[in-house]
Amino acid sequence: MANIRQVAKKAEVSVATVSRVLNHPEAVSIKTKEKVLAVMEEMNYTPNGIARSLALNRTSTIALLIPNILNPLYPQVAKGIEDVAHQKGYNLLLCNTEEDEEKEKEYVEMLLEKRVDGFILISSLLEKEDIYKIKNRNISLVMIGSCKENIEVDIVFTDYIKGAYQATQHLIDIGYKKIAHISGPLKGMENREKIMGYEKALKEVEMDISKDYIIEGDNEIEGGYLAAKKLLQLKKPPQAIFAANDLMAIGAMDAIKGAGLKIPDNIAIVGFDNIRMSALVDPKLTTISQPVYKMGLIAARLLVDNIENGDEEDAKQRIFLQPKLKVRKSCGHEDRIREIFN
Amino acid sequence: MANIRQVAKKAEVSVATVSRVLNHPEAVSIKTKEKVLAVMEEMNYTPNGIARSLALNRTSTIALLIPNILNPLYPQVAKGIEDVAHQKGYNLLLCNTEEDEEKEKEYVEMLLEKRVDGFILISSLLEKEDIYKIKNRNISLVMIGSCKENIEVDIVFTDYIKGAYQATQHLIDIGYKKIAHISGPLKGMENREKIMGYEKALKEVEMDISKDYIIEGDNEIEGGYLAAKKLLQLKKPPQAIFAANDLMAIGAMDAIKGAGLKIPDNIAIVGFDNIRMSALVDPKLTTISQPVYKMGLIAARLLVDNIENGDEEDAKQRIFLQPKLKVRKSCGHEDRIREIFN
DNA sequence: GTGAAAGCGCTAACAA
DNA sequence: TTGTTAGCGCTTTCAC
Numbered sequence: 202m203a204n205i206r207q208v209a210k211k212a213e214v215s216v217a218t219v220s221r222v223l224n225h226p227e228a229v230s231i232k233t234k235e236k237v238l239a240v241m242e243e244m245n246y247t248p249n250g251i252a253r254s255l256a257l258n259r260t261s262t263i264a265l266l267i268p269n270i271l272n273p274l275y276p277q278v279a280k281g282i283e284d285v286a287h288q289k290g291y292n293l294l295l296c297n298t299e300e301d302e303e304k305e306k307e308y309v310e311m312l313l314e315k316r317v318d319g320f321i322l323i324s325s326l327l328e329k330e331d332i333y334k335i336k337n338r339n340i341s342l343v344m345i346g347s348c349k350e351n352i353e354v355d356i357v358f359t360d361y362i363k364g365a366y367q368a369t370q371h372l373i374d375i376g377y378k379k380i381a382h383i384s385g386p387l388k389g390m391e392n393r394e395k396i397m398g399y400e401k402a403l404k405e406v407e408m409d410i411s412k413d414y415i416i417e418g419d420n421e422i423e424g425g426y427l428a429a430k431k432l433l434q435l436k437k438p439p440q441a442i443f444a445a446n447d448l449m450a451i452g453a454m455d456a457i458k459g460a461g462l463k464i465p466d467n468i469a470i471v472g473f474d475n476i477r478m479s480a481l482v483d484p485k486l487t488t489i490s491q492p493v494y495k496m497g498l499i500a501a502r503l504l505v506d507n508i509e510n511g512d513e514e515d516a517k518q519r520i521f522l523q524p525k526l527k528v529r530k531s532c533g534h535e536d537r538i539r540e541i542f543n
Numbered sequence: 544m545a546n547i548r549q550v551a552k553k554a555e556v557s558v559a560t561v562s563r564v565l566n567h568p569e570a571v572s573i574k575t576k577e578k579v580l581a582v583m584e585e586m587n588y589t590p591n592g593i594a595r596s597l598a599l600n601r602t603s604t605i606a607l608l609i610p611n612i613l614n615p616l617y618p619q620v621a622k623g624i625e626d627v628a629h630q631k632g633y634n635l636l637l638c639n640t641e642e643d644e645e646k647e648k649e650y651v652e653m654l655l656e657k658r659v660d661g662f663i664l665i666s667s668l669l670e671k672e673d674i675y676k677i678k679n680r681n682i683s684l685v686m687i688g689s690c691k692e693n694i695e696v697d698i699v700f701t702d703y704i705k706g707a708y709q710a711t712q713h714l715i716d717i718g719y720k721k722i723a724h725i726s727g728p729l730k731g732m733e734n735r736e737k738i739m740g741y742e743k744a745l746k747e748v749e750m751d752i753s754k755d756y757i758i759e760g761d762n763e764i765e766g767g768y769l770a771a772k773k774l775l776q777l778k779k780p781p782q783a784i785f786a787a788n789d790l791m792a793i794g795a796m797d798a799i800k801g802a803g804l805k806i807p808d809n810i811a812i813v814g815f816d817n818i819r820m821s822a823l824v825d826p827k828l829t830t831i832s833q834p835v836y837k838m839g840l841i842a843a844r845l846l847v848d849n850i851e852n853g854d855e856e857d858a859k860q861r862i863f864l865q866p867k868l869k870v871r872k873s874c875g876h877e878d879r880i881r882e883i884f885n
Numbered sequence: 886g887t888g889a890a891a892g893c894g895c896t897a898a899c900a901a
Numbered sequence: 902t903t904g905t906t907a908g909c910g911c912t913t914t915c916a917c
Contacts, residue, residue: 228903253656
């Protein structure tokens with residue numbers, strides 16, 4: 202495959218000139234430029250980006266670490282990131298961590314070797330120490346969602362405590378007394394925050410917090426199904442369930458229907474995320490929506506900005522988006538709802 | 544950041560030895576090796592993969608071009624590919640083409656510069672000429688789904704003609720006489736193949752093929768919705784609709800319900816893809832399932848094999864997976880179905 | 886088992 | 902406006 206030297210030779214110019222045609226065309230005479238471009242065309246020349254990266258110490262590549270690409274939430278974030286990245290001339294290295302801290306660490310190691318220009322970590326499970334492996338190398342980093350530890354980094358997230366609080370409070374407002382929570386894996390900070398919001402709402406009205414009513418799921422439909430089954434087998438099964446994500450809420454709905462119960466008449470459900478599926482299930486799922494596409498956009502813009510203009514050491518951004526309660530059918534009590542919302 | 548020379552100096556060995564420790568540790572004496580590893584640790588050395596790639600002419604990176612990451616079908620394929628890639632030590636460069644031929648071409652250009660080791664193109668819209676830009680450079684390439692043109696490449700796909708034929712035939716078997724088709728964008732070969740399957744089934748029983756009954760959608764829920772609306776406004780609206788993907792089928796269901804009609808009583812629906820959502824909508828969607836995760840696995844294995852063992856010039860694989868009819872509720876006529884399937 | 890040095894293809898500083 | 906050349910950090914061949 203043709204390289205810059207061969208092009209230079211054939212065009213009867215120096216390699217520097219060929220390089221200039223590519224990178225600073227304004228610094229080359231029109232005549233020379235045309236000649237060089239013609240030769241490039243003729244030789245079917247494609248500049249070697251690897252050599253370029255080595256010389257410039259820049260890869261125009263961003264690492265994207267996602268917990269689970271099969272959860273429809275994340276492709277939405279990824280889309281936001283991709284839109285910005287592509288527009289700014291960056292490529293995305295996709296890494297599916299499977300909510301596995303080991304795999305995530307391994308990936309960081311690989312990506313550091315690949316000399317990516319920046320990292321976007323979504324709902325990362327990394328510890329401070331691992332994050333600092335990136336920061337210490339002065340590589341730009343933006344996180345999306347909460348992270349395990351409280352670290353000085355740019356971060357874009359939804360107020361999960363508040364979202365969970367809203368969801369729970371809504372169920373309380375409607376009149377439910379026994380409200381359970383299906384949590385995501387507790388290793389994830391976000392899930393612990395959602396529990397905090399759930400408990401906060403209960404405490405406010407002096408309702409009991411029972412450990413039996415908090416079940417750890419796996420963020421998947423299957424886990425929601427299993428968790429709901431457990432809840433149904435309790436001596437005092439709940440009247441309402443707040444699930445930490447829509448996928449688990451949908452799984453829970455399946456379990457409830459499977460047990461011959463009606464939603465929301467026998468048990469009410471609220472989810473979290475507002476994925477598209479949630480408006481399609483029967484009954485439509487009441488949920489907390491977070492602006493995920495926008496989070497992707499913002500995070501990517503922030504990252505590109507950091508890469509290109511340098512991180513300002515001191516001013517780490519904590520961008521904090523508001524969750525929003527989306528009332529549909531699965532939480533029940535239409536009259537009561539009408540009363541509240543009109 | 545520490546480089547190999549600094550490590551060598553501190554460890555009092557040559558750079559060649561440091562390189563050997565990394566790449567051919569068996570060729571280094573234990574003592575030297577330990578010394579070098581200790582220094583690496585101490586200096587917090589991370590090998591520069593870019594320099595490595597330049598020297599080896601190999602990036603351990605695979606380009607993945609996806610039409611639309613928001614269509615749940617593709618993350619499933621991507622998961623299959625990622626699983627293999629990660630296991631084999633490759634990274635994935637994610638490119639969302641948005642079913643836009645121009646964007647896809649642009650991406651190919653970028654990726655060629657990045658010197659990826661291989662390409663996986665999903666439902667590509669590229670023309671022969673563009674594909675050959677890759678092939679001529681002797682870069683491995685595997686396609687998933689049909690491609691626009693008939694080219695000699697490794698390709699993994701589902702038999703779309705057959706799938707569409709099965710879907711249509713099933714509707715015919717149940718007894719519907721007026722069967723419409725909501726197609727995906729006609730620029731996509733797969734969609735044209737689905738039309739062929741649809742028409743084949745109709746012809747076989749000497750049913751008319753009416754152009755009014757074939758509407759081009761956009762592969763999205765919204766497009767299915769609009770297409771169904773058009774079909775409902777026809778003088779002779781169809782009794783059944785076969786949609787080229789589940790997303791459009793779901794949109795169509797929405798339109799039909801919105802018009803006050805019952806599914807399947809007034810209009811029956813069959814989709815294509817068997818995405819998870821399809822089992823959750825009401826009524827559950829009858830559809831054609833394609834083994835997408837598996838397609839991703841197979842394609843990635845094939846690609847990695849080509850990369851590592853060299854393409855055998857002659858023997859291009861055409862791997863051909865079977866679609867399968869998944870009967871649920873949306874196509875109706877339970878008695879008739881029971882009769883057929885028992 | 887180890888080291889010296891060429892080379893991978895490019896960019897940019899410097900000189901002309 | 903153009904050319905010469907020294908890197909960028911690594912791998913590998915060849916010699917010892």
